[in-house]
Amino acid sequence: MTEQERNELHERIAQVKERVARAAEKAGKKPEDIILVAASKMNNAERVQEAIRAGIEVCGENRVQELLEKYEQNAYEGADLQFIGTLQTNKVKFLVGKVSLIQSVGSVHLGEAIAKEAAKHGIRQDILLEVNIGREQAKSGIDPDELLDAIDTLRAKPSLHIRGLMAIPPVADAETKNLRYFNEMRQVFVDILTKKYDNVDMDYLSMGMTNDFETAIACGANMVRIGTAIFGARPYQIVSP
Template identity: 80%
Template sequence: MTEQEKKELQERVKSVIERVNNAAVQAGRDPSEITLVAATKMNDAERVQAAIEAGIRVCGENRVQELQEKYEQNAYDGADLQFIGTLQTNKVKYLIGKVSLIQSVGSVHLGEAIAKEAEKRGVCQDILLEVNIGREAAKSGLPPEELHDAIVKLSAKRSLHIRGLMAIPPVAD
């Protein structure tokens, strides 16, 4: 990464942070209540570190293998790391202990797999339940009518902490 690229990245990060802060103030919110999560997919470890140096405090990765590679390169040092992608149960073991939050828990089965692995490691994993609010076939997540039962089942797991919900609404005009 060239010095010019680093400078451009710093300017872009600064601009985004300023826009988020201004939007928060306009909405009557305290900017410190807003968490900017930078999706770091398809960026190498050097670029991720440059973004952190520029002011990014939370990185979101959506591919387990990419997260593992960058994690081993210390790419996320100095920032919080969250998983924001679709997660298969057989890959849960690669995230527990590395990420502070798994944002895409779209089934009770996946939540139970996370709880089991977290319990093995003696940690409590923060999660967001993903809800398919638009009932779109191309999107994952719990159907809204299953949300209550999922919360009841998963909140009983000592090794899970449901922090909230995550949803991506359908595209609208």
């Protein structure tokens, strides 16, 4: 990285942290109550390490192969590592034991595969259940109407620990910033919280990304996943003139 690139990265991180802090305070929370997950997809080990030096404490990866490559390069040293992308059951074995939290458990089948692998390692894997709050056919995630049944099945697995919920709503429109879906997720979260299930702790409500994280925090999110606002536009996001 050039010195200019380092300075720009540090500046973006400072700006995002300030925005998170302001959103938290506006929602009646402390800034430290919000966990900022830096979505580091398509950023190499050097850039990830520089982000950690600039104050990033949690990294989230979307792709297993990329995570493994950067893991071998000690990219995440000094930070917590989580998985936030779509996960296939045949790749679960590469994550368990390496990541503290798998956020994107969007089916009972995937949860059971994680439980089986975690049992082999003799560990209890923290997970979030991904809810398809927009009920979009093209997206992964558990249908809200099937969520309680999924919880009943997966909370019985001693090698799993359900720590909360995660959602990727439809693409945010400029006016509402996904307000409707975030409010729906908050209600789902609270409903489960009040049931006080064994082996279920509603510690985290993970929702909100670069374009809508402030709205998500206003609606109750305490974990946001931010990539572009931290690392800049990825190559596929840059449109040629």
